[in-house]
Amino acid sequence: MTTGxxxxxxxxxxxxxxxxxxxxxxxxxxxxxxxxxxxxxxxKGFSQDDLIEAFKSQCSRIHTDVVxxxxxxxxxxxxxxxxxxxxxxxxxxxDPRFVEYGLSPLLQEEWPSEKIDVxxxxxxxxxxxxxxxxxxxxxxxxxxxxxxxSGTVVLFSSSGKGRTVSFLPQTYVAIVPKSTFVPRMTxxxxxxxxxxxxxxxxPSCINFITGPSNSADIEMNLVVGVHGPxxxxxxxxxxx
Amino acid sequence: MPMKIxxxxxxxxxxxxxxxxxxxxxxxxxxxxxxxxxxxxxxxLGNWEEWRALGxxxxxxxxxxxxxxxxxLSENVAKRGGHVFFAQTAEEANEYIRDVVVKKNAKKIxxxxxxxxxxxxxxxxxxxAGCEVIETDLGEYxxxxxxxxxxxxxxxxxxxKNKEQIRDVFKAKLNYKKTENPxxxxxxxxxxxxQAYLTADVGITGCNFAIAESGSITLVTNEGNADLVTAxxxxxxxxxxxxxxxxxxxxxxxxxxxxxxxxxxxKLTSYITVLTGPRDQGDVDGPEEFHLVIxxxxxxxxxxTEFQSVLQCIRCAACVNVCPVYRHIGGHSxxxxxxxxxGAVLSPLLGGYDxxxxxxxxxxxxxxxxxxxxxxxxxxxxxxxxxxxxxxREGKAPxxxxxxxxxxxxxxxxxxxxxxGSKLAPSAMNPFTVNNRISNGPxxxxxxxxxxxxxxxxxxxxxxxxxxxxxxxxxx
Numbered sequence: 001m002t003t004g005x006x007x008x009x010x011x012x013x014x015x016x017x018x019x020x021x022x023x024x025x026x027x028x029x030x031x032x033x034x035x036x037x038x039x040x041x042x043x044k045g046f047s048q049d050d051l052i053e054a055f056k057s058q059c060s061r062i063h064t065d066v067v068x069x070x071x072x073x074x075x076x077x078x079x080x081x082x083x084x085x086x087x088x089x090x091x092x093x094x095d096p097r098f099v100e101y102g103l104s105p106l107l108q109e110e111w112p113s114e115k116i117d118v119x120x121x122x123x124x125x126x127x128x129x130x131x132x133x134x135x136x137x138x139x140x141x142x143x144x145x146x147x148x149x150s151g152t153v154v155l156f157s158s159s160g161k162g163r164t165v166s167f168l169p170q171t172y173v174a175i176v177p178k179s180t181f182v183p184r185m186t187x188x189x190x191x192x193x194x195x196x197x198x199x200x201x202x203p204s205c206i207n208f209i210t211g212p213s214n215s216a217d218i219e220m221n222l223v224v225g226v227h228g229p230x231x232x233x234x235x236x237x238x239x240x
Numbered sequence: 241m242p243m244k245i246x247x248x249x250x251x252x253x254x255x256x257x258x259x260x261x262x263x264x265x266x267x268x269x270x271x272x273x274x275x276x277x278x279x280x281x282x283x284x285l286g287n288w289e290e291w292r293a294l295g296x297x298x299x300x301x302x303x304x305x306x307x308x309x310x311x312x313l314s315e316n317v318a319k320r321g322g323h324v325f326f327a328q329t330a331e332e333a334n335e336y337i338r339d340v341v342v343k344k345n346a347k348k349i350x351x352x353x354x355x356x357x358x359x360x361x362x363x364x365x366x367x368x369a370g371c372e373v374i375e376t377d378l379g380e381y382x383x384x385x386x387x388x389x390x391x392x393x394x395x396x397x398x399x400x401k402n403k404e405q406i407r408d409v410f411k412a413k414l415n416y417k418k419t420e421n422p423x424x425x426x427x428x429x430x431x432x433x434x435q436a437y438l439t440a441d442v443g444i445t446g447c448n449f450a451i452a453e454s455g456s457i458t459l460v461t462n463e464g465n466a467d468l469v470t471a472x473x474x475x476x477x478x479x480x481x482x483x484x485x486x487x488x489x490x491x492x493x494x495x496x497x498x499x500x501x502x503x504x505x506x507k508l509t510s511y512i513t514v515l516t517g518p519r520d521q522g523d524v525d526g527p528e529e530f531h532l533v534i535x536x537x538x539x540x541x542x543x544x545t546e547f548q549s550v551l552q553c554i555r556c557a558a559c560v561n562v563c564p565v566y567r568h569i570g571g572h573s574x575x576x577x578x579x580x581x582x583g584a585v586l587s588p589l590l591g592g593y594d595x596x597x598x599x600x601x602x603x604x605x606x607x608x609x610x611x612x613x614x615x616x617x618x619x620x621x622x623x624x625x626x627x628x629x630x631x632x633r634e635g636k637a638p639x640x641x642x643x644x645x646x647x648x649x650x651x652x653x654x655x656x657x658x659x660x661g662s663k664l665a666p667s668a669m670n671p672f673t674v675n676n677r678i679s680n681g682p683x684x685x686x687x688x689x690x691x692x693x694x695x696x697x698x699x700x701x702x703x704x705x706x707x708x709x710x711x712x713x714x715x716x
Contacts, residue, residue, distance in 0.1 A: 001521070004530075006323075019540050036291075037294065039494060121524070149507055164471050204516050205514070214462050218378070226378060228467065
C-alpha cells in the first residue's frame with residue numbers, strides 16, 4: 001500500500017502545544033487508568049442464554065424481527081424469512097460460513113430452481129456487485145460480533161464481504177450464531193483494540209448495525225426505512 | 241451556510257421566534273420527547289453519573305494531549321494510504337477540498353450531515369467550482385431544497401418545520417404529488433437520493449470521533465446515509481473539528497454510548513460506522529481515495545483559556561433540549577448554526593463578541609444545561625464567564641445592563657443612598673402598580689413587563705423586616 005501524504009502538520013500542532021503552555025508531544029503519552037469504568041457492569045455474569053434473552057427484548061424496540069433456529073433448520077428458516085419479504089433477488093456475502101452452516105444447497109439449487117436470483121459477492125466482477133445489490137430485495141450476511149444490550153450486529157468488511165450488501169437491498173437479514181454474543185459494544189471495542197495493539201490490520205469498514213434505517217427528521221415522527229433497508233430480521237442460530 | 245445565520249439584530253430575531261407559534265409548539269414538543277428519552281436511557285443504566293465522570297475524564301485527557309493524539313491519528317491515516325490536511329482556517333480547508341474535487345473532475349458531490357462543513361461554509365465554494373452538492377441527511381436535505389433554510393437544532397436541523405410545510409417544499413421543488421404523511425415524504429427522498437449516491441463522484445462526511453490508535457473515523461447516523469456516501473463514490477473527504485478525537489476504540493465506544501443516549505435516547509443509533517483509510521486491496525465498494533481534513537478555525541484560541549472545557553463537547557444537543565430559553569426563542573434566534581446553551585458558549589468564541597455578545601445573556605443561568613451534559617461541561621458557568629469578559633474586558637455589556645449597573649453601583653456604593661432608594665421604591669413605583677403587580681414598568685423594567693408582570697416592591701423593606709424580627713416583635 002502506498003503511504004498517504006500529510007500537509008501543514010508541524011505548525012498546526014505547534015500552535016496547539018503553545019496554547020497548552022508546553023512543548024509539542026509526539027511520544028510519551030499513555031492513557032490513564034480511567035477512574036470510573038461503568039461499561040463493564042452491564043450484563044456482568046450473564047450466560048450466552050441470558051444475553052440472547054436481553055437481545056430479543058431489545059429487538060422489539062428497534063423494529064427488528066427475531067427468528068430462533070438451529071443449524072440444521074437454518075436453511076428452512078432463512079427460506080421462510082426471504083419468502084416473507086417477497087422473495088428475491090437475493091445478494092449474500094462470499095463468506096465460508098454459508099457453506100459451514102449448510103446453506104449451499106439453498107443458495108445454489110433451491111432458490112435458483114424457484115426462479116429466485118441469487119448473487120454471491122464476487123470481487124472479481126467489481127462494480128457489477130453493486131448493480132446487483134442495488135436491485136436486490138434481500139441482503140444476507142452473518143454477524144461477526146453481536147451486542148446483546150443494543151441489539152446490534154457487527155460486520156467486518158473484506159473483499160468477499162462487501163459493505164453495501166447490508167445497505168442497498170430493500171430488506172436485510174443477519175444470521176447470528178450464539179457464539180458471537182457479547183454483552184455490549186465494550187467487548188467488541190476491546191477485541192478490535194487488541195488486534196491493533198498486536199499490529200494486525202483492521203478492516204477498512206466496521207459496521208455496527210442496529211435494526212433497519214430510520215429517521216425522525218419530520219416532526220420527530222419515526223419513519224423506518226430511509227436510505228438503507230426498510231425492514232430487518234435477525235436469525236439466531238442457537239447451537240453454533 | 242456559514243456559522244452566522246439569518247439577518248437582523250438579536251432582539252429582532254428573538255421577536256420573530258417568539259411570535260412563530262408553530263415553531264414554538266414544535267420545539268416544545270421535540271424538547272419534551274428528546275428530554276424524556278434521554279432520561280429514560282440514562283435511568284436504564286443505573287449509574288449515569290459514573291458514565292458522565294468517565295466521559296469527562298476521557299475528554300479532558302484527550303484535550304490536554306491533543307497535539308499528541310492528532311499526530312498519532314495523522315501517522316496512522318497515512319499508513320493506511322489516506323491523505324491528511326491540517327487546516328488552520330476555514331479558507332485553507334475549503335481551498336484544499338476544492339482542489340481535490342477539481343483534480344478529480346467531479347461534477348456531483350453527496351454529503352452526510354456535518355456541522356463543521358456548515359461552519360466553514362464549504363458548499364458555496366464547491367458550487368462555485370461547478371459542482372452539484374447534495375445533502376443526504378433527510379433534515380439537511382429538506383433545508384437545502386427549501387432555498388437553504390438555516391438549521392435550528394444541532395441534531396434535528398429541520399425541527400422548526402411542520403410536515404405540511406415540508407410537503408409544500410417537496411411539491412414546489414421535487415414535483416412531489418403525495419400527502420404530508422412522513423412515510424411518503426421519506427420514501428420520495430429515498431428514491432431521489434438513491435440516484436444521487438449511485439452517480440456521485442465524491443462523498444463528503446463530518447466525523448463524530450476520530451480514533452488515534454488506528455487512524456479511523458467514526459460516523460453515527462440513524463438513516464444510514466453516511467454509509468452510502470462513503471461506500472459508493474470513488475473519493476471520500478472527511479472534515480473534522482480538531483477536537484473530535486479519542487485515543488483508542490475503547491474510548492470511542494464510551495463516547496458513542498454517551499452520545500446516542502444523550503442525543504436521542506437510543507442505546508446505539510442504527511448505524512455506527514468505523515472507517516479506516518480507503519478501501520482495502522480487492523474490495524469492491526468503499527472509496528479508492530481518502531482525505532481527512534482537520535480544522536482549527538479558532539479552536540486553538542480556546543485551548544489554555546478558562547473556556548477550554550467547551551471543547552469537550554460531543555454535539556449531542558442534550559443541553560439544547562432542556563434549555564427554557566431555546567424553548568421559547570427557537571434555534572434561528574441565536575444567529576449561529578450552533579444554538580442553545582452550547583451555541584451561546586461556542587459561537588462568541590469561534591465567531592467573536594461583535595456578532596454574538598448577546599448570546600451569553602440568552603440564558604437564565606438555571607444550570608439545566610450543565611446537569612444534562614454527558615461530558616460535564618459547566619455550561620452555565622461558562623455563560624457567566626462570558627458575561628464577565630464582555631463587561632470587564634470588552635466593555636460590551638448591553639446598554640440597559642450598563643445603565644442599571646451604573647445606577648445600582650451609585651446607589652449601593654453609599655449606604656445612605658441605598659437606604660433612601662429602597663425606602664422610596666414603593667412610592668416611586670406606585671403609579672405603575674395595580675394589585676401589587678407592575679405590568680407596564682418604566683425604564684429597565686419595560687422589556688420585562690412587555691411580556692410579563694413584575695411584583696411591586698414590598699411595603700416593608702427587608703432590612704426593616706429583619707430588624708423587627710430580631711427584636712422579636714414580628715409574627716410572620
